[in-house]
Amino acid sequence: MRTLRSFDVFPLNLSNFYGGCAILLLLLLLVVTLLFLLNRKSRSLLASSLISDSSNLNPRTSNTVTDADLKFLMDEILNQNHKWEDVIDKTNHHLCYKAKSTKPKNGPLKYWSMTVFNDISAEMLRNFYMDNHYRKQWDNTVVEHNQLQLDKSDGSEVGRTGQTPLFPRIFGHEAGGIVESVGEGVTHLKPGDKALPVFTGECGECPHCKSEESNMCDLLRINTDRGVMLNDNKSRFSINGEPINHFVGTSTFSEYTVVHAGCVAKINPEAPLDKVCILSCGICTGLGATVNVAKPKPGSSVAIFGLGVVGLAAAEGARISGASRIIGVDLVSSRFELAKKFGVNEFVNPEVD
Incomplete structure (x- = not known):
């Protein structure tokens, strides 16, 4: 038996050498292609699980949400026939948010935003959305705004607004x-x-x-x-x-x-x-907006824009709270008489005053 040493020299056939290299390169190419296809499939499964509300699939286990997560999902969802431009881009270790806008040839300006997060509490998510800088930017996108929230940890869709209308359906939200x-x-x-x-x-x-x-x-x-x-x-x-x-x-x-x-x-x-x-809906929305959110102090001034059901309820909330000056703003002057019963003591019609 011969013991091989590092300095042993063996005869080498160049044709066999080049042939072996070609085979190795081919095998390497096949392995890389297979890994690419497996990765693409896993990402497709992730997107599918996120969009379909399924929590049976386990997406990637990375603890950090990356811009690549957002880009992949948005590329899957957005209409590639439209040119989407970045409006907001905000990222930290646990959360990635991006908003895009597009102006179709025939139609209003549209916005699409997505939030992907992992290992984040409801309080942390709320604090993110209430951030002043974020709010100022988002407030400019409320027309035709579609939003999607995804939890990367289990692949579940947390929330969606502006979704494609569902028909047929039974409408109505106020009743007894x-x-x-x-x-x-x-x-x-x-x-x-x-x-x-x-x-x-x-x-x-x-x-x-x-x-x-x-x-x-x-x-x-x-x-x-x-x-x-x-x-x-x-x-x-x-x-x-x-x-x-x-x-x-x-x-x-x-x-x-x-x-x-x-x-x-x-x-x-x-x-x-x-x-x-x-x-x-109408009464509790208006009353609650004043009493529970605005919380006017006794003797303060309150202006209410629109004196429909919600506006009148908001005026009543201001009256209950002790506001001394309650200004009603509406384009229909005849509503002022009814509004007086709910505490409105001044009226402004923008088309007249």
Whole structure:
């Protein structure tokens, strides 16, 4: 047996050498191609899982959200026939946000934004969205704005706005009704109760529901406009065997509706349903905006733009709060007389005054 040493010299056939190199290069090329295809497939699966609300797939385990994550997803979603320009680009270790805009030849200016995050709390996400610099930029994109939130850790779609309209569907979000039946595990309602359906429902368990500063429920505020029930992703409405989509979790333009238990508020059994129905949105929106958000101090001045249902409720909230000067602004001067009953003591018509 011969012992090989580093300085042993062997005869070399050049044709065999070049042939071997060619084979090695070919094998290397095949390996690189295979790795590229596997990576492309995994990224496609990631995008598919993110967009389809599926949490069964495990995306990449990197702890850092990168611009590449955003670019890949946005390239998959955005219409390549339009020229999209960057509007906002904000990134940190856990979160990456990008907004783009485009001006179609026939149509209004459109915006598309996406947030990808990983290992981030609801408070951290809220603080990001409430950042003053971000808000100033985002406020310029509210027309035709589509937004997508993705949780990279499990591949789930957290929230989407401006989604493609779902049809057919039953609209309506203000109503008063009587509970006909309840599902398993529902304890705060029983058949015969008078109730209001509420599109800003509350699960009662998430940080927002437990906070006194917000009712933007992590479960119900965003997911109720998917057109289906949350527990099985199916509609409870149909005609001739074809499903009809729900609307913001309420669908009140119907004799009967089916809603999530967290989207129902029990009310006084003596309440007249034909009058309290507007409490489920218009009144609480205007009153709450003044009392819970603006929080005017006694003796302060408040201006309200628009004296419809929401505006009048906002005026009532200002009156209750003790505001001494409540200015109503509207293009219809005849609304001032009614607005006086809700505390408005000055009126401005921009077309006249």
